[in-house]
Amino acid sequence: MARQRRPAPVRRRPAPAAPVLGGAGVAPVELAEPTVEPAASLTNQAMQRSLRAGAPPAELVIEQRRSLGNQAMQRLLPASTGRRQSAGPAAESPIVTRDPAPAPALGTPLAPPAPARDPARTFAVPKFTHLGPRFDADYLPVGPTPAEGVLTITLKVHITFKDFTRAMMRQEPFAAHRFTPEQRADFAWTAAEKAAFATDFASSVQSGWSEKHMMDLKEPTFDHHRAKVKIVVKIVPDAAQAHNKMTAQKVPTVGPADKKAPRFRSFVQGDTSTLEIRDAKETEALEHREKKLVRQVKSFANNSAALTPEMEGQIKAIADIVKAKKITLGPDGAAKWEMFFVGRTTSSGAAGLNDKLGKDRAAAVQTKFNAEAGQTTANQKVVSKGETNAGTDPKFRRVDILISNMGGTTTVQFNTAAHEAGHMFGLDDEYVEEKKGGEGQFAGDEPAHYGDVKALMGAEAADEMLVDNSGSLMSKGATVKRGHYVYFLQALNDMTAKKWTVE
Amino acid sequence: MSAAPRDERAYLTREYVDPTGGRQTRRVWTDDGRVAAFDGREWWTVCTLTAAQVAQAKAAIRAAGLLTAADLAAPSDLHDAADLTYRWRLDGRTGAVTNHAYPALSHPNFVALEERLNALEDEASNPQDGG
Numbered sequence: 001m002a003r004q005r006r007p008a009p010v011r012r013r014p015a016p017a018a019p020v021l022g023g024a025g026v027a028p029v030e031l032a033e034p035t036v037e038p039a040a041s042l043t044n045q046a047m048q049r050s051l052r053a054g055a056p057p058a059e060l061v062i063e064q065r066r067s068l069g070n071q072a073m074q075r076l077l078p079a080s081t082g083r084r085q086s087a088g089p090a091a092e093s094p095i096v097t098r099d100p101a102p103a104p105a106l107g108t109p110l111a112p113p114a115p116a117r118d119p120a121r122t123f124a125v126p127k128f129t130h131l132g133p134r135f136d137a138d139y140l141p142v143g144p145t146p147a148e149g150v151l152t153i154t155l156k157v158h159i160t161f162k163d164f165t166r167a168m169m170r171q172e173p174f175a176a177h178r179f180t181p182e183q184r185a186d187f188a189w190t191a192a193e194k195a196a197f198a199t200d201f202a203s204s205v206q207s208g209w210s211e212k213h214m215m216d217l218k219e220p221t222f223d224h225h226r227a228k229v230k231i232v233v234k235i236v237p238d239a240a241q242a243h244n245k246m247t248a249q250k251v252p253t254v255g256p257a258d259k260k261a262p263r264f265r266s267f268v269q270g271d272t273s274t275l276e277i278r279d280a281k282e283t284e285a286l287e288h289r290e291k292k293l294v295r296q297v298k299s300f301a302n303n304s305a306a307l308t309p310e311m312e313g314q315i316k317a318i319a320d321i322v323k324a325k326k327i328t329l330g331p332d333g334a335a336k337w338e339m340f341f342v343g344r345t346t347s348s349g350a351a352g353l354n355d356k357l358g359k360d361r362a363a364a365v366q367t368k369f370n371a372e373a374g375q376t377t378a379n380q381k382v383v384s385k386g387e388t389n390a391g392t393d394p395k396f397r398r399v400d401i402l403i404s405n406m407g408g409t410t411t412v413q414f415n416t417a418a419h420e421a422g423h424m425f426g427l428d429d430e431y432v433e434e435k436k437g438g439e440g441q442f443a444g445d446e447p448a449h450y451g452d453v454k455a456l457m458g459a460e461a462a463d464e465m466l467v468d469n470s471g472s473l474m475s476k477g478a479t480v481k482r483g484h485y486v487y488f489l490q491a492l493n494d495m496t497a498k499k500w501t502v503e
Numbered sequence: 504m505s506a507a508p509r510d511e512r513a514y515l516t517r518e519y520v521d522p523t524g525g526r527q528t529r530r531v532w533t534d535d536g537r538v539a540a541f542d543g544r545e546w547w548t549v550c551t552l553t554a555a556q557v558a559q560a561k562a563a564i565r566a567a568g569l570l571t572a573a574d575l576a577a578p579s580d581l582h583d584a585a586d587l588t589y590r591w592r593l594d595g596r597t598g599a600v601t602n603h604a605y606p607a608l609s610h611p612n613f614v615a616l617e618e619r620l621n622a623l624e625d626e627a628s629n630p631q632d633g634g
Contacts, residue, residue, distance in 0.1 A: 172519035176528035
């Protein structure tokens with residue numbers, strides 16, 4: 001009995017009306033590959049159908065060779081390719097790359113065919129597609145493990161090229177730069193530069209994001225599946241087809257290293273972005289101080305340094321993390337790990353009083369932490385930031401706990417194109433940017449994607465996203481964390497109606 | 504390379520801070536007419552305004568509404584913007600205004616001010632001979 005095949009679920013971005021087949025609101029999936037039927041139901045008629053559809057897949061041909069015999073297969077194949085064979089039945093077979101099995105000796109029973117896979121334990125369609133506002137996703141299931149499928153994330157970008165201008169010379173940071181005559185002659189995009197930018201941008205994003213983690217599916221009643229994640233960037237000529245509409249800003253690139261024009265501050269806003277010419281290929285060397293822990297303990301009552309029961313619970317949880325991860329303080333090779341308790345207050349009240357209150361709060365948290373963790377004050381510091389950059393929000397009545405390497409900083413080559421692509425995929429920034437009045441992002445804050453990561457991947461993956469100047473790609477580094485794949489995971493879950501994990 | 508201007512003589516300072524790369528540039532207008540710029544490594548003198556031009560610059564600051572202007576916040580869907588801040592010292596008072604969405608958005612109080620300041624610097628850099 002032929003298996004029922006159903007079209008794969010498809011989610012589309014809003015698009016002009018188009019003919020719809022297969023039911024209202026659901027367009028059929030455009031299948032690029034012919035369908036593969038389970039071996040148990042293969043017949044000569046099945047092969048004929050595939051041949052009419054196009055070149056049959058390798059699995060189908062191999063199975064037919066086993067059941068029909070090699071000579072029977074050779075009679076079938078030439079008709080499908082349009083090439084008539086003049087000699088040698090095996091010479092022009094375009095598909096099979098594996099040698100056929102030797103004929104069995106007389107009296108030897110034929111090997112039984114491979115057991116059919118239980119269709120209830122496998123995916124019913126060969127391809128899933130998700131069309132989203134930020135990216136498209138395609139999943140080709142291959143399983144069970146060790147075979148791996150592929151999840152392809154496609155980012156479509158439309159580029160408008162913008163020349164540098166004399167007016168831009170008067171704007172920061174260019175207003176502080178002394179342009180050389182050669183730089184003044186290098187304001188316009190050349191055709192070669194445009195082509196290189198598009199190619200390099202795609203390459204930087206693809207290499208920065210692809211195959212950093214695997215998607216994994218383990219369910220008791222389903223075959224174990226794994227999938228690589230590949231990122232593809234397509235430059236599209238029609239802005240209406242793009243996930244992101246980019247302005248590529250030319251900045252003079254000529255000149256010696258110590259007289260280069262400053263970098264334009266690239267940004268992403270909604271479904272638009274502006275990147276400068278160098279972002280496509282040139283990385284920036286950024287420094288950060290490595291941390292083993294960044295957490296916030298909050299919130300104190302107004303004008304108080306007394307710990308609440310909730311805060312005591314937070315401190316115990318932090319102590320448990322330190323013990324579980326066996327985090328130790330002090331020298332460790334070139335590193336020197338120190339723990340900081342940084343007390344804060346809101347902006348209400350006198351600065352001097354807030355300074356002292358911050359220190360009292362930090363000391364209270366230190367005492368409780370050491371009691372829970374069984375540690376001493378060695379390699380620990382209690383400091384106060386008082387009301388610095390704080391607002392009136394009670395969240396500033398807190399203590400920040402950081403374990404930092406005070407032995408030196410780490411330099412990472414920052415891939416701007418990949419970082420901005422992260423925003424295009426839906427991620428927030430993870431670097432510290434304190435602004436007056438409590439605006440911006442402070443160490444230990446939860447970036448906008450934190451909640452989604454926690455919901456889909458758990459607290460441990462989410463805590464890797466906490467704001468900190470670190471080597472994370474969405475901070476000041478190049479490392480793609482598990483949580484950065486959250487929206488790819490969401491698309492895969494939605495397409496397959498399964499709960500995958502990111503490994 | 505020039506010496507850094509003395510802050511107490513500055514009636515206007517412009518600061519640019521890139522949060523990702525930590526890059527900072529500054530431009531300072533001082534009472535003695537000097538306009539100096541810091542490119543992240545060193546200070547250099549852009550030009551020197553006359554006393555009359557200094558007065559016109561201060562008038563432009565007032566006319567632009569800088570003394571009562573509010574900060575421009577970055578929209579929630581804007582990522583990686585820089586901060587552009589004007590600090591002023593006029594009429595016995597001091598203050599600061601920041602565009603947190605630079606260069607994606609222009610602060611409405613900065614546009615006219617910058618046009619006027621640029622024009623004054625152009626005049627100072629290319630003085631016309633008298634007739």
